[in-house]
Amino acid sequence: MGKKITIYDLAKILKVSPGTVSRSLNDHPSISQKTKARVVAKANELGYKTNKFAANLSKQKTNTIGVIVPRLNSNFMSTMLAGIEKVVNEAGYNLIISQSLESMEKEKLNAKTLFNNSVDALLVSLAYDTSSYDHFTPFIHHEIPLLFLDRVHNLPNSATLIIDNKLAGYEATEHLIDQGCKNLLYVGGSQRRNVYSDRFKGFKNALANYNLEFDESNILESDLNPTSIGEAINHIKRSTKQIDGIFVANDTFAAHLIKNLIREGHKIPEDIKIIGFNNDPVSELVTPSLSTIDYSGYEMGILAGQSVISHLNGNINFKSANTITLRHQLIIRESTQKQ
Amino acid sequence: MGKKITIYDLAKILKVSPGTVSRSLNDHPSISQKTKARVVAKANELGYKTNKFAANLSKQKTNTIGVIVPRLNSNFMSTMLAGIEKVVNEAGYNLIISQSLESMEKEKLNAKTLFNNSVDALLVSLAYDTSSYDHFTPFIHHEIPLLFLDRVHNLPNSATLIIDNKLAGYEATEHLIDQGCKNLLYVGGSQRRNVYSDRFKGFKNALANYNLEFDESNILESDLNPTSIGEAINHIKRSTKQIDGIFVANDTFAAHLIKNLIREGHKIPEDIKIIGFNNDPVSELVTPSLSTIDYSGYEMGILAGQSVISHLNGNINFKSANTITLRHQLIIRESTQKQ
DNA sequence: TTTAATTATGCAACCGGTTGCAATAAATAA
DNA sequence: TTATTTATTGCAACCGGTTGCATAATTAAA
Numbered sequence: 023m024g025k026k027i028t029i030y031d032l033a034k035i036l037k038v039s040p041g042t043v044s045r046s047l048n049d050h051p052s053i054s055q056k057t058k059a060r061v062v063a064k065a066n067e068l069g070y071k072t073n074k075f076a077a078n079l080s081k082q083k084t085n086t087i088g089v090i091v092p093r094l095n096s097n098f099m100s101t102m103l104a105g106i107e108k109v110v111n112e113a114g115y116n117l118i119i120s121q122s123l124e125s126m127e128k129e130k131l132n133a134k135t136l137f138n139n140s141v142d143a144l145l146v147s148l149a150y151d152t153s154s155y156d157h158f159t160p161f162i163h164h165e166i167p168l169l170f171l172d173r174v175h176n177l178p179n180s181a182t183l184i185i186d187n188k189l190a191g192y193e194a195t196e197h198l199i200d201q202g203c204k205n206l207l208y209v210g211g212s213q214r215r216n217v218y219s220d221r222f223k224g225f226k227n228a229l230a231n232y233n234l235e236f237d238e239s240n241i242l243e244s245d246l247n248p249t250s251i252g253e254a255i256n257h258i259k260r261s262t263k264q265i266d267g268i269f270v271a272n273d274t275f276a277a278h279l280i281k282n283l284i285r286e287g288h289k290i291p292e293d294i295k296i297i298g299f300n301n302d303p304v305s306e307l308v309t310p311s312l313s314t315i316d317y318s319g320y321e322m323g324i325l326a327g328q329s330v331i332s333h334l335n336g337n338i339n340f341k342s343a344n345t346i347t348l349r350h351q352l353i354i355r356e357s358t359q360k361q
Numbered sequence: 362m363g364k365k366i367t368i369y370d371l372a373k374i375l376k377v378s379p380g381t382v383s384r385s386l387n388d389h390p391s392i393s394q395k396t397k398a399r400v401v402a403k404a405n406e407l408g409y410k411t412n413k414f415a416a417n418l419s420k421q422k423t424n425t426i427g428v429i430v431p432r433l434n435s436n437f438m439s440t441m442l443a444g445i446e447k448v449v450n451e452a453g454y455n456l457i458i459s460q461s462l463e464s465m466e467k468e469k470l471n472a473k474t475l476f477n478n479s480v481d482a483l484l485v486s487l488a489y490d491t492s493s494y495d496h497f498t499p500f501i502h503h504e505i506p507l508l509f510l511d512r513v514h515n516l517p518n519s520a521t522l523i524i525d526n527k528l529a530g531y532e533a534t535e536h537l538i539d540q541g542c543k544n545l546l547y548v549g550g551s552q553r554r555n556v557y558s559d560r561f562k563g564f565k566n567a568l569a570n571y572n573l574e575f576d577e578s579n580i581l582e583s584d585l586n587p588t589s590i591g592e593a594i595n596h597i598k599r600s601t602k603q604i605d606g607i608f609v610a611n612d613t614f615a616a617h618l619i620k621n622l623i624r625e626g627h628k629i630p631e632d633i634k635i636i637g638f639n640n641d642p643v644s645e646l647v648t649p650s651l652s653t654i655d656y657s658g659y660e661m662g663i664l665a666g667q668s669v670i671s672h673l674n675g676n677i678n679f680k681s682a683n684t685i686t687l688r689h690q691l692i693i694r695e696s697t698q699k700q
Numbered sequence: 701t702t703t704a705a706t707t708a709t710g711c712a713a714c715c716g717g718t719t720g721c722a723a724t725a726a727a728t729a730a
Numbered sequence: 731t732t733a734t735t736t737a738t739t740g741c742a743a744c745c746g747g748t749t750g751c752a753t754a755a756t757t758a759a760a
Contacts, residue, residue, distance in 0.1 A: 095443045
């Protein structure tokens with residue numbers, strides 16, 4: 023039940039000043055080893071705990087890092103968060119996590135809240151429909167480290183952590199072409215988000231490079247929600263040229279697509295080859311197993327945590343436009359197998 | 362960049378006392394409407410923002426709720442968190458999330474950290490190997506609301522939020538028996554966790570009820586990690602009586618099991634029927650699709666958030682042992698289809 | 701032994717709200 | 731009009747650390 027003991031209590035007991043107690047506990051250099059030892063010993067003995075409120079108030083620092091993600095319940099995001107959490111926790115920081123639910127309005131609110139909560143840094147993966155970025159300027163103005171992850175936007179004095187989506191998109195598409203596909207379809211999310219527009223650019227480049235013609239029927243913009251599978255199926259059915267290869271910018275949607283195409287009587291990979299993106303656990307489990315682009319959310323999280331921490335420790339900083347690009351890898355499974 | 366303005370600035374400008382400003386901003390009843398209006402107007406005009414540090418210090422309240430989960434990157438957990446986040450956020454609370462990584466030691470650390478951070482409430486889903494619960498007593502002693510979710514432990518003055526795992530286990534098993542299975546296997550996690558031991562109890566009850574014999578070969582305790590699939594396969598192979606029905610306490614593991622059993626030449630559901638647990642998205646996507654028990658992590662999260670909030674608001678409390686049981690539902694898919 | 705240079709500690713202001721209690725102003729009753 | 735009651739507002743202590751600067755204690759140099 024221990025009534026809270028404060029540095030004042032310690033000071034009185036040890037017959038020193040509160041300031042000395044404070045400095046001792048914080049291992050300040052101007053305190054003698056002897057005194058430090060005494061203070062620390064007594065503090066432990068009495069179970070002293072620093073009152074974060076007070077410490078925060080005078081230091082104006084919360085030891086808290088804010089995160090905004092589109093949603094918590096996606097494999098990629100939760101894995102990334104797991105990585106972030108691990109690193110920042112080891113460094114003594116807490117994570118305040120909030121989700122935008124893919125809405126810019128909610129994202130704005132989240133940003134405001136986190137700002138008001140004085141997070142020491144902010145990590146963001148942008149919502150589906152975010153089109154303005156003013157809600158991040160308070161962070162920049164107050165020099166609060168701002169790091170975008172995966173779904174990024176280039177703002178001055180902020181850093182971004184991504185993979186080379188364009189290249190990955192190119193490689194995925196090239197793989198389909200290698201396997202003999204001629205009429206390709208790209209299914210991705212909002213072109214406003216770098217992850218989708220870049221993958222699409224890669225897709226388009228690959229088509230051009232292999233002299234495959236491209237028109238608007240070769241791209242489908244979707245919210246990638248499983249409930250929207252119907253639209254995708256319709257698009258494929260309606261297409262005048264028979265589609266024989268699909269690059270889906272998201273494994274979960276790709277898995278649903280496989281399931282539904284098979285239900286519709288298509289053979290995969292014989293009639294249509296499909297490649298996804300993310301190497302979500304589901305890609306191994308679906309039948310046929312799904313070829314995909316692997317990149318580790320966990321690693322991205324770890325790296326994000328590390329950069330932010332080292333920024334906070336003053337080792338590096340985000341002043342100079344700072345982009346970290348992670349590696350990715352093509353994973354070939356059954357869904358793109360040549361006959 | 363807008364020097365911070367404080368209640369003292371407002372007080373000076375408006376020629377009232379800081380106390381009056383504070384009370385006005387908090388809509389205290391003893392301030393006249395006129396004054397309140399003036400203060401609020403001026404506060405808005407100058408873009409006043411309350412300094413949480415100071416407010417926390419004097420109120421000794423953080424408006425922050427701590428959560429400890431075994432891991433962030435499981436569908437169930439991240440969905441549950443999504444639910445919690447939504448509710449508490451709307452109520453003006455922040456969520457500090459930490460993961461125990463299924464280790465009691467880490468869980469202890471997390472609990473300590475969250476305690477030191479003075480969270481206003483704590484939500485916990487226990488780690489795989491947690492066997493002592495002392496790390497939660499500080500919360501109870503300080504009357505910080507403590508709520509266990511899904512993987513629970515009954516502590517006095519704490520609440521629990523669960524489903525009827527025993528009944529669900531019974532129903533899953535009964536379903537297998539209904540479909541003609543005679544030699545059943547239960548694959549679950551640590552018996553120390555209610556979710557697994559209760560499901561097992563239901564399993565055993567069902568066997569007894571249908572006069573099916575039970576011995577140690579009918580149960581396999583696993584960490585349910587996909588890397589442990591080999592052990593499960595071996596167990597099934599080695600079994601003297603030919604196993605024809607498996608109840609796996611976790612969809613992901615069940616999905617891997619299906620995939621691997623098929624690879625080994627078994628036919629599912631013809632030779633072996635399988636039922637999972639959780640209704641994870643993967644259960645629909647695997648082939649054959651997986652029968653399972655559905656219960657909504659999201660709903661559980663929402664409910665958890667709501668109970669904690671209403672407790673914090675003084676509406677209900679956890680003093681009287683408080684258990685909320687959510688409903689669940691048997692979902693029949695292809696993996697248990699009778700021929 | 702003195703003086704200068706270090707090292708260790710104390711003092712007190714400060715961070716910015718919150719809140720019990722006293723004081724004053726306004727409203728109602730006598 | 732005066733005495734009461736009630737509605738408003740101010741005062742000042744408090745929450746518990748942190749930190750610049752002055753002072754005291756100790757050590758090294760002269």
